[in-house]
Amino acid sequence: MSTLVKGIHHITQCPGPAQQDVDFCTQVLGQRLVKQTVLLDGNIPIYHFYYGNADGEPGSITTSFPYSRKPGRAGSGQISLLSYAIPKGTISFWKEHVERHGVDHDDVQERFARKYLRIRHPAGMQYEVVEADDCRRPWTTKQISADVAARGFFGAVMSVRSIAEQEQFFVDALGFRKVGVDGPYHRFEVSGGGPGGTIDLHHEPDRAPGSWSFGAGTFHHIAFGVDNDEALFAQKALYEELGYTDASEVKDRYYFHSMYVRSPGGILVECTANVANGFYRDETPEELGTRLNLPPWYESQRADILARLEPVTVPEENRPRRATKPAPTPVAAGAPVGSLSRTNADFSRYPR
Ligand SMILES: [Fe+2]
Secondary structure, three states: OOOOOOEEEEEEEEOOOHHHHHHHHHHHOOOEEEEEEEOOOOOOOOEEEEEEOOOOOOOOEEEEOOOOOOEOOOOEOEEEEEEEEEOOOOHHHHHHHHHHOOOOEOOOEEEOOEEEEEEEOOOOOEEEEEEOOOOOOOOOOOOOOOOOOOOEEEEEEEEEOOOHHHHHHHHHHOOOEEEEEEOOEEEEEOHHHOOOOEEEEEEOOOOOEOOOOOOEOEEEEEEEEEOOHHHHHHHHHHHHHHOOOOOOOOEEOOOEEEEEEEOOOOOEEEEEEEOOOHHHHOOOHHHOOOOEOOOHHHHHHHHHHHOOOOOOOOOHHHOOOOOOOOOOOOOOOOOOOOOOEOOOOOHHHOOO
16 A cells, blocks of 8 residues: 555654764764754754664654754653664674774664664664664774664654554554554554665653653754655545644754654654755765755854854765765756745844
């Protein structure tokens, strides 16, 4: 059956200090820093980093709002971890690799007959590397070669106090199919469980609720990709006809368009439609992530924004080395099929 949702597009987290996050995501997770920009909501200049595989593909993108100003609280009603797909037989490499970096981790475990290793970001968020067949092109570093590198998302795990209503949301509103239960984990797939198409609900009935706001050490939301703006507005209409009537307006995120709803279990769920040229709107393939980019409507405030951001150094392996794919032929953005929302912040009001 065809579904509007095609799989995970990105997952957004709130780490602490910006440089700590850049170093962990690029050097330990081996991800490519794909984009440096800023949070487009509110009046406070906060970085927005995007990390992904060699091609910066949807389904591999972790995004970070470094939010040292306030700690978050991990708990139920939250994304509890994201899973990266690694080649079969490489889990021992990853255990040695994270130990070399002094990263907190658990023993190798198994769920739904797949081996995984759980590791922790210094700010507190958890990840898994999971052995799976996946042919997407990985980014590589001096320590992580292509034969062991993470390909992109395998999926994500969400902590919920009750399964039933969150299951109904995933099945009826997002088009997922329940495929199994392993202890407290309930597994759902979309698009046949391909890359980024797997979600596990972790049933934790006694776990206190986690925070919903931006806060260091927590995941903030998960985004699922849809084909285009028409599908995005159709998804909003579907939410509303099912009674999920707090779906947001459709927001212009420059590289894509986004619409948000709070799911019954508490997790904020975004649906996302790419715009023409996506991450290549303002950088060539070999330049991705090497400088701060702002959407055109914030460019006049560049000096005010830069003066309020902590400087970061892009690791050597994430600086331009070669084109990873041919520059795309520019595609004219089509006329939006519905009205788009933008926040017009005044960053000069925030103290330096
Ligand atoms: Fe998002």
